[in-house]
Amino acid sequence: MNGQVKFIISQKHSSQQFESQEWQKIEHAFKQFVGLEHIKETLKSIAAWAVINQKREEFGLKTEKQSHHMLFYGNPGTGKTTAARVMATLLKELNILERGHLVEAERADLVGEYIGHTAVKTRELIKKAEGGILFIDEAYSLSRGGEKDFGREAIDTLVKHMEDSSGRFICILAGYKREMNGFLRMNTGLKSRFAHLLYFPDYTLNDLNHIAVNMFNIKDYKLSKPAGDRLLRSMREMGDISGNGRFVRNLTEFIIRAQAVRLLKYEELTKKDCMYISEDDVLKGIEGYKKDKQDHQ
Template identity: 50%
Template structure:
């Protein structure tokens, strides 16, 4: 007499499916933990972190309430990110995608990054097609539209208006299947939201990304070199600080992007400097000094 279950094949299939399900749960949990770690390790952006952590907590509680048979309110997660370039808007969007995938709000968690040129076509109907294609690519994840205000710059006859209308329709057609994040300069995004009376209400979450302080920018520089396995001397740090203080555009057009440019130029200059040495030590390969920091 067989000791195996009557439907042994089905039993094996169920065991395999259960095993795969457990693997996916573990994978999502790891993704959630990784995303939270990335978010909280960001330099500055304390208010931004607070809002994202609130959204994370709210989604977690809604899931627990649903599992407990309690009433839940649908949460609209379409957002507007307002701030200067280099303030972390794209970085936070990518972390958010991972976080929401980790807790099951998004099925994929990927981020499709587009701007006006990716959405606005050259003739009637072309724009709608472009927008729809990018929306479909983003299903299960986030559609991140950078410099979104440029869609409203051309007036009523510009195809940018068609792009806005198609995005709004997609938010209804694919409700709960993707998150739309519109990003750009603070003042320009305010103007953009005012161009369409119903637009602002569709984005209940609006997050301001402040400019980094000089101290925060120096911390970012130190983190960048550390991640590349370089070391800044104290004199190099002082020179970077001097460059940041003297650069009047730091907050308006630079922020972290300006810091990245400074560090990447320093690494190139460092490479040229040490190649002229007869012998090169491990310290030589790692230490960036003030001579490697350009002031222009």
């Protein structure tokens, strides 16, 4: 009896000490995500559920028919496309999806120019997405033409294949929350096809700063302490960032270009020179960003 107790305790300790390879893959996939804690936890749980469902099937246990089709709500630049891309790669690694590729589409990719053309285009796109994820951004644009628009045909074709081809591909529709709610009313069966509705909130200022620093690090740039402080202060002063990751991406590009202009004036360059982002680079980059934005207003 004592030996049996010891064995059970040892087994329990072992399971706490070592995580499965599947869970390590899930954790690693979302390691680079900044903010979006609720989104990360939800996507992790979806992936974990899919894996365990497969394990239950292998053991001959009852399993649920799973739908992984998703709706992503949120403003532009809040990480929706990135999340879709990460999920595609992760589900391939977990053997949930066969290919793990992401097919990005918009209205023009689905809607044809004459009767019958739309259904053909939509089916071709779905075929292309098999084994991966079909990601349709600004999906509500399919409903903008009214009752007689071919966009309705695209929606009806998509709904049918989401049911008939369940498991062969995942469909993710994305867009603004208000517009997406109106879009879902276009087809009575549309909303029921989506098991997961995820809202992507705007990033906070600290999140955006973290994203900017990550972007520089990934590209082998290092912000000096004054440069980092200046970047955070300047973003706070700009006040029109709207929690948008695209804003950060554009801003970092302008800062990198400002650094390139400064470095090209040097007679000799070191590796450290090429990595170093100065406070003046940040100031010049922000100045260039503001001017570019003003020119395009």
